[in-house]
Amino acid sequence: MSPRERLLAAFDRTPEGGPIIIGHRGAPGYRPEHTRSSYLLAIESGVDAVEPDVVVSRDGVLVVRHDAEIGETTDVATRPEFADRRTRRVIDGIELDGWFTDDFTWAELATLRCRERIPALREASARFDGAEPMLRLPDLLALVAAASDRVGREVGIVIEVKHAAHFAARGWDLAALVARDLAAAEVPGPVVIESFEQGVLTALQQRGVAASYVYLVEAEGAAADLIAADGEDAATYASQLTPDGLDALAGQVDGISVDKALLLDPARRRVVADAHARGLAVFTWTARPENAFLSERFRRGGDAAFGDWRGEWSEIWGSGIDGVFVDHADLGVGFARG
Helix, strand or coil, rough: CCCCHHHHHHHCCCCCCCCCCEEECCCCCCCCCCHHHHHHHHHHCCCEECCCEEECCCCEEEEECCCECCCCCCCCCHCHHHHHEEEEECCCCCEECCCCCCCCCHHHHCCEEEECCCCCCCHHHHCCCEEECCCCCCHHHEEEEHHHHHHHCCCCCHHHHHHCHHHCCCCCCCCHHHHHHHHHCCCCCCCEECCCHHHHHHHHHHCCCCCCCEEECCCEEEHHHHHHHHHHHHCEEHCCCCCHHHHHHHCCCCEEEHHHHCCCCCCCCCHHHHHHHHEEEEEEEEEEHHHCCCCCCHHEEECCCCCCCCCCCCCHCCCCCEEEEEECCHHHHHHHCC
């Protein structure tokens, strides 16, 4: 059985069975991302798995946030007691101004409340601003286990490890922290671990963490850990998606997860067939219905309005992918079921 077949079998799928539907940060089309209600709504909508991103606090707690910088997605900017924590930091080559999780203890982070990242596009979700605290990875693992029991089916979890090279330079071994939390948890469904940096995936494999491993690939640029190690000579993501690059990845990971732009470009769509030929699963991110996120040819109206998302999703699904990340869980599940 190939890595692709094993990964799909964990979700009770065959290569012909249609893609795994993954609630990207829960259901952030309707609730602020990475909140308890966002994840519960995704599970209740019928997704096969949910996807948390993990970063780290000052005291080594894995925090469920998409970014190390939390000014956009929490109320930290309104909290005078934390005003002096605002700083500038370069993460993965990008200079950021704000508040960063590893400057706070978990006890401090737990006092913050979550906010909608893009309120201009998602006004309905923004109405829930301030209602919920952040989660730790163990909190989410327990939530998924309890929800799986309640809905009577195993819900998988796709953990994205963020900024591993950056945090390593600041003294944190994210592979060790992920391994610690998974070892202490009851996880009833399939576990997938993904990252834009292959190094942390290899470190987790070496620790014997039982999971499927998926390498995230941008349409452009190069992985932060490779840049840190090799500078200008770092292999690009594009080179890793060539037949030779995929040959190198085969046997090291179970799959790749690509920017949906590659699947909507006839000149680059071949990557799915090339990966499948090497036994690799292929996921894609992120299927969203708003015009702001659709390819230009599928836009109809203003940025916040829903465009011809069915047209775009038909092309994405038609590429033969094995898993797709969605922000609107109900739409993703409904589309997959026809």
